[in-house]
Amino acid sequence: MNTVTDKLANRRNVLRGMIGGAAVTVGLPFLDGFLNSHGTALAATGAALPVCFGTWYQGLGFNVGRWLPDRVGPNFEHNVELKMFDPFKPRMNVISGTKYFMDGRPLETHSSSWQIASTGMLLTGVNSGPSLDSMIADSIGTRTRFRSLEVSLDGSRGSYSNRSGGARNPSEASPAALYARIFGPEFKDPNAADFTPDPMVMARQSVLSAVAEERRSVMGQLGASDRARLDEYFTSVRQIEHQLGLEMQKPSPLPACSMPEKIAETKVGRTVVESETNNKLLAQLMAHALACGQTRVFNVQSGGNGLRKPGSTQTWHSWTHEEPIDPVLGYQVEVTWFINWANTQFATFLHALDGLKEGSGTVLDRTTVLWQTDHGHATTHTMEMLPILMVGNASGRFKTGQHVALLGDPATRVGLTMQQAFGVPIATWGQLSNETSKTVNEILA
Amino acid sequence: MRPTPINFSKVRFALALGLGASLAACTVDAPKSAAVPAVLAGAANVGVPGLEPITRRLTPEQYENVIADVFGPAIILGGRFEPEMRVGGLLAVGSSAVSMTATGMEQYDVMARKIAAQVVDESQRKMMIPCAPAAANAPDDACVAKFMGKVGRLIYRRPLTQTELAAYVTAAHAATEKAGDFHRGLSLSLSAMLSSPKFLFRQETLEPDPRNPGTMRIDAYAKAARLSFFLWNAGPDQALLAAAESGALNTAKGLAGEVDRMLASPRLETGVRAFFTDNFGFDEFALLTKDVVLFPKFSPRVAADAQEQTLKTIVDLLLKNRGDYRDVFTTKKTFMTQELGAVYRVPVINDGPNGAPDAWQPFEFSADDPRGGILTQVAFTSLHSPPGRGSPTLRGKALREVILCQKVPAPPAAVSFNIVQDTHHPIYKTARERLTAHATESMCTGCHKIIDPMGLALENFDGAGAYRTTENGQPINTSGALDGVPFDGAAKLGQVIHDHPATSACLVNRLASYALGQQLPAGDAWLKDSTAFFATNGYRLADLMRRLATSDGFYRLKPPAEAPKAQSASAASAQ
């Protein structure tokens, strides 16, 4: 066989044979097809670039009445507080109205929300569940150098990424240190590196090959319409074989992979000035790390609580408690400054991912970043009417450009949806009232 | 067609001729008292020779139940099952039409590997696998054969053929060599079995019928599967497979014995719940939304509890108390949680500690309470309402279609619903007034006359199922008539539904269609006979299920148009 088209032609002949109902003995192994999900031929170099997932945890929410979009569904307009995301609007969803449920458990104001946002439950020591990013990393990130990368913008080493049992993945706060970790001497150019196929993939291929004949025997006794249905089954199986086939090949070159310039030490701290500087650098590093296939999952702890303006000991968090609501404007002015600032940082990060072009797309195009917060209303620290943002459709895994209202539903619906879209094999997620088996179908492609 | 005035005795006659026909006409010029279902349409088509053999995809619940039966309930599966499809009011019928997309297959593949990995996990394998390999890193075909043969019987719902078993042994052998680990190899072979079409699809195998030479029948294993999915919503257990293997299932006595055993099992409740969940379309709760401003109490928990309340009501009445099916429309007995109590505005006392999950409590409405029967429960009234209001039309339509098996035509195109939807209309304060104004549009009148009166009787329940006596300050009028029988209020409507002959006939039709995965033709003699049996035996659900499952009509088969070539092929399920 010479070309992909030849193989395809043969495959089609085989299929026709089966539809015709004949018990055809097929000598052709089932493993060498090259079909994408539409059944069309896929050039060996045309394999899709891997999808990526990131979280962005920003404390203290938004101002009630200043972020909720004007209408539900597509064609919404961003409210004032989210205007900086206008360039991403067709590629993002705003999800409103969800809650974290305490179920009568004592509230530890800031940690309870994060626990539910990241793990779907209040942590219970060694029984604590893994965070959603690590579940997704298990699905999409097992073959990369780093299972996930965590960074913080507030100088801390904390993160909301953990495996079962509650041990946290520490964040890197220093861009220089992150540079050394990713692009230091251990870095291997993925486009130059040797390729060793995963023996488990080979094992799966051999299994599919061994049972192929046995499976086809199901067609024997079927009526015509059932045969057509089962034929779809076999088309879908070939898609899996195709994916395995791709995994057996050296991955396609990563077109946007390049070494970023070495980064000098910067000051790590909790003022907005330091945070802003480091965010720019960390965003570039993360974009390059994704472009170079070093990881497929990342977590950003943007913080909130401890951030302050230079020269002030008053933090964003303390402003939320202490600042009176401006009687004319109807919101807390200082708090609003911080919200605007923080959103601008997120937009900067997104622009960095979007700035790395890969063919006709960008790194952001094959990524989804999930933005979550701890409170629906910072002044009262309530955990209702939460804003959730997601940007990027992970190469078409999500439908974007919508405002989806999930009034009163657990926020875990979104986490469940993310995990399922990235192939995590779970049907339900969360505990007690935070448990859900309802995905947000509006955003699933 | 011109409907004529009718009373129930005529309806009964009409039903005998053809149930499930469409209310095709909804004629605009229908006389005032003649809002009649067009059940006369269709006419007699009695004595259908047989049914097409069908292949059904396992539903998510069935998949889950089989895995739990084979490997224990602690196995975590997961993944996103493919969407189901409703045909003729039932997902069970739709399961005969759906296939498998690439995305769905990917999920089944992932689930299968996840399940298999748990089965061979070091902590589990001693319990799960009846043998240990000779070496941990080398193939052991005998051990694989032993294990796969054992679980394969439950997964394939029949013994594996030698060819099939050999394929899985070969698969495990090859995978073990590649992965360098016996259990990894075994787990990949098992996962291939769990994503096999022979597991995921319920194919019914035919064999020549020795009693009627020249004709075919479904074989005993296919019979066993029909029974178990019908009665338990799960695969056959070992005892049922043994009855198939011994041929007992092909004897009247053996079949009756197995059916009785299954009906006596607590698993019957699982099966009954699955049927009513499907029949009532509770899957649509997943897409149900309510306006939070108007219905702030309608939480996801309320929605979940509301479905469970209706199912509990039914199970308690029909199974635990062996009651009359028709009483589900009148019973004052139900169950409450604290969450539901807030919607019903009734006290619900439980003894759980602070924050404990709501516990179910038995509850009985007083004799004069407007609530009674499942139509007045939150599940029905809220499911058949748009986000911001109640809807007599949607509720009336659901009642006609789900409870009475009568098809209501879709509204004509280009109709304005402005008045109907305007709950703040300055003139038309109540839904009745709005619908009356709307239905003056001539093309709407006919259908609305047939569907609205029953819905209007439920107008005391708002869009989230809470009780009310006024709308926009106007008292709500809940009087109406169903097929000529007048009533006032939801409780009386329940009584009219209770007494309506289509109610029980519809249940028989739906239950049989559910069990067989296909819509049964109008006028099917077996259905008629089953309906008569149901009526003369106290309308008991379990008795009806026994009758269906033990009757020949349940297994009759029309051979496929094309002779099954696989009969002669080596890969067919020869034993």
Next chain:
Amino acid sequence: MSVVLTARTHALPFKLAVLATAALTVSVLALPGVAAAETRTFVVGYFGQATHNVQDSECPAGINPDVTVQYLKNLVTLGYSQAEIDKMVNQSADNEGGSVNEIMRMRGRVNGQPTNPYAYPASVTDPKLNAMTGGKYAYGFDLDGKGAESPKAFEDPETHQAGVDNEMARAFGCSRAFRGSVNARSAYWSWAWAQLKDSQPAWVITITGADLAKDGDVTVTFDRALHYLKSNIDGTPRADTTYRIDPDPRSHNVLPGRLKDGVIQITEHGSFRMLQNPMVVNDFKLTNTHMRLNLKPDGTLDGILGGYQLWADIYSGFAHSAPAMEVCITGDIPGLYYLLKRHADAQPDPKTGENSAISTSYTLMAVPAFVVSPDGKLAGGG
């Protein structure tokens, strides 16, 4: 007396045959010696200090500064030079406010030694925070009975009663986090409620009278439930939920009162005690208790609860969450100590003559609920 009327004979919970439409207003059969009575039950959906701060003129000496500024003042008080302070502030930008915060967390002085200022507030020099000296209005009651003659009396903004004693309103009325009104609840109290409402056992109210649609004698009972307040999906308190009373006698208050024109005023002014979660005053106690409750046409209830409260209890509610509470909310916790001490107006200590209690008022709102007695009977029967 506690009136838990259980005249109906249904065995709960197996046959709760309650007419759904009339579940909230349940007439009960006569008990011996008691006229036919009506019972209405509620769950408290908000509770916090009643504040009425509407204009800056209430604070002629100014609103107390936020914590940043107050800490700088405290540094001066502690004897740091301006140069030292400037240096520290510059450094604090580098080390996350570290040195200033560290000093503040040990700013008390006992024999010249740094001391925890929250546990020993008297070890801190009084920062002399401003009190509300310019305001005319405060919610509450004429507790001392002196009427408008009382030198420090306020006028109630709702009832316009003169002679209202509410020195806590005066003490906290110029601290940002406490300033608020009916329409814009204070940042501190609304935050505190939001933290508590989903986890602390709810408070329930039972009102019994011959006919609650008419004027007459009533009994108001406050109890603590075993369950936390249930909320609607928009976060508002959920009506018509069932709560069971905690048998703990510490949170059981029976208050005789009189209903007139839809407003209940209690007529005996004894003590009042309810347990709360420890983030606020964990043992809420009043003496000379006054209360008015408005039975509103929509079935809900709101009202004002007033009386004298031990100011040490109020202080400890803030102090045991310090220093986090200080940075977040109050600006200066020892400053609040001095404010409370200075404005205390009742219950003088027999030895020192110093007042141990302060006049205060709280606002509450409640929604209809079903209330079940500790022995499982529905209040008002069933």
